[in-house]
Amino acid sequence: MKISVNGEIKEFNSERLMLNELLEEMKFGKGVAVALNETFVLRTSYAKTDINDGDRLDILSPVQGG
């Protein structure tokens, strides 16, 4: 399946993927926050959040801000 991760299309072989597995596979560290299809996902829900073909993920981390 194809998933957009931070605006880039990524291909995954798995038929079924949970959000925590995807973050691990892509080696995202801790200290990030995730929005799935522009909706915030609580960290405690990662293991029960299904990722489907065509989903859009935004994975954000701290940066400088004004």
Place this chain on the structure above:
Amino acid sequence: MTNSNKKWKIEGKEFDSRLMIGSALYPSPEIMKNSINASGSQIVTVALRRQSAGEQGGNPFWEIIKELGVTVLPNTAGCHTSKEAITTAMMAREVFQTDWIKLEVIGNQYNLQPDPFALVEATKVLIGEGFRVLPYMTDDLVLAQRLADIGCTTLMPWGSPIGSGRGLMNPYNLKVIRKQFPNLNLIVDAGIGKPSDAIEAMELGFDGVLLNSAVALAQEPVMMGEAFKYAVYAGRLSYEAGAMQKRDMASPSTPTVGTPFWHQFA
């Protein structure tokens, strides 16, 4: 009487400094750290952006901010709709472990003017979600009223557009907001270019100023951070001390009694 030991309370926390400072645009992380330290600021704004996969080595920027031991104020910079701003605020709360959010919803790309309608909409939702919303807003009295009505206890009207360094474009509007909302925390956010602008804001009775470019883009950011520290302090002291009334006529400051005969008037 001096206020040198007075604490300032905002959103349930107490601080010594009334200067809030941004963490962006510094020539280097080291200069950022030293500038924030020199400014004496205890509240620092931060943001969230997309992270590249595989960045396992930690986040050096975030490590520096944590080491500073300051209160972080995450922003929703770059959001153009209330939905984007709400989602970003939720994400910020999880990453930064704070209910504080500097809510920005931009309505115009040219001058980065906040969208007042989307701002009110997002504020309402976020307050309902338990956030302490510090809205970045225009200097509009009615907008201030709407935001106060829905529960904001801090308002942050702009001095002038973000990063413009133009100072206070409309002191009258700011003065009216101050007069109408004596019990809210009012911060001038954006547009401050020089320490004298910060003094002007504080002398209007504002509770604090939030700035970034004025320090980060100075020739000597660390020195400018220190300049703002004193400016904000001086401005507050001046406001509390109460300035004299302006007069049209001159009035001698040296006593006239006992003036030598050659200066006597008939």
